[in-house]
Amino acid sequence: MAGTRFSYVKNFELPDPMLPDTYLVVRIDGHGFHKFADAHEFTKPNDEPALELMDTAARAVMDEFKDVVLAFGESDEFSFLLRKSCSLYSRRQSKILSTITSYFTSVYVMQWATFFPNKPLKYPPSFDGRIILYPTAQHVRDYFAWRQADTHINNLYNTVFWALVQQGGESTTQAHETLKGSVSSGKNELLFSRFGINYSTLPARFRKGSVLVRQLVEEPDKRPKKKVVVLHSDVIENEFWDTRPEILSS
Ligand code: DGT
Ligand code: MG
Ligand code: MG
Ligand code: MG
Ligand code: MG
Secondary structure, X not given: OOOOOOHHHHHHOOOOEOOOOOEEEEEEEEOOHHHHHHHOOOOOOOOHHHHHHHHHHHHHHHHHOOOEEXXXXXXXXXXXXXXXXXXXHHHEHHHHHHHHHHHHHHHHHHHHHHHOOOOOOOOOOOEEEEEEEEOOHHHHHHHHHHHHHXXXXXXXXXXXXXXXXXXXXXXXXXXXXXXXXXOHHHHHHHHHHHHOOOHHHOOHHHHHOEEEEEEEEOOOOOOOEEEEEEEOOOOOOOHHHHOOOHHHHO
8 A cells, every 4th residue: 555645644653662671561540530439439448349340451451461471450550561571562662552551441341340230330431551661670679569568558548547537427628637647657556546447457459459470370180371360469578579580580
């Protein structure tokens, strides 16, 4: 189809290859999910089916895109690590980003009814996406540690905040005021002394987020197969990485 007088317009499409031999992190985040969560009456502070739906969409991304070696999710976001030798779509930025983002979104919508059989989707959700390039394994570890530390800080705050409102009878304004300037230990203490909640016994999904890796799974009468598993492990300490050297080595 070369050579009509219109085809020069193709020259305006610029190549957007990403640096070779560099880790790629794709992070997608729900657009306006504050409103989306309200519209669909998500439980506060954590809606388990909503988080499981996010995990399901992320797992589908990993099944579809074999270059993804690790994923981490919390709230309305998911981060996907693509191995540094990834040559998917010749490492074209917009192609990788738009395909992963739209695939995730499609699965989220397709699987919605599985997790919310009695709650029809009121309007189409969308996700924004970005790609960050990291030159070293340490950067990648620090990136995932950053997201998991964020999960912890937000979840601790939200857990106390909603306990004050839902069980303590405070208004949201009062709860904000109560928590102003408080540190982690103070929030833990307040949770325990006023509401009898021991933070460390809350579900790991809420405290740690979701960590998706490929792992050999044993099945009866079959050879062990590599499958995507959802964990809620710590990714800040060394153990997670030391026991899975393949994540950062390829
Ligand atoms: P954005 O990302 O700039 O378009 O705006 P938002 O509104 O998506 O803000 P973001 O991504 O910073 O925060 C995520 C929002 O999603 C947060 O305001 C509350 C909502 N959300 C996420 N997970 C849950 C949940 O499990 N339960 C409830 N009730 N809300 C949630
Ligand atoms: Mg945001
Ligand atoms: Mg968002
Ligand atoms: Mg978010
Ligand atoms: Mg095409």
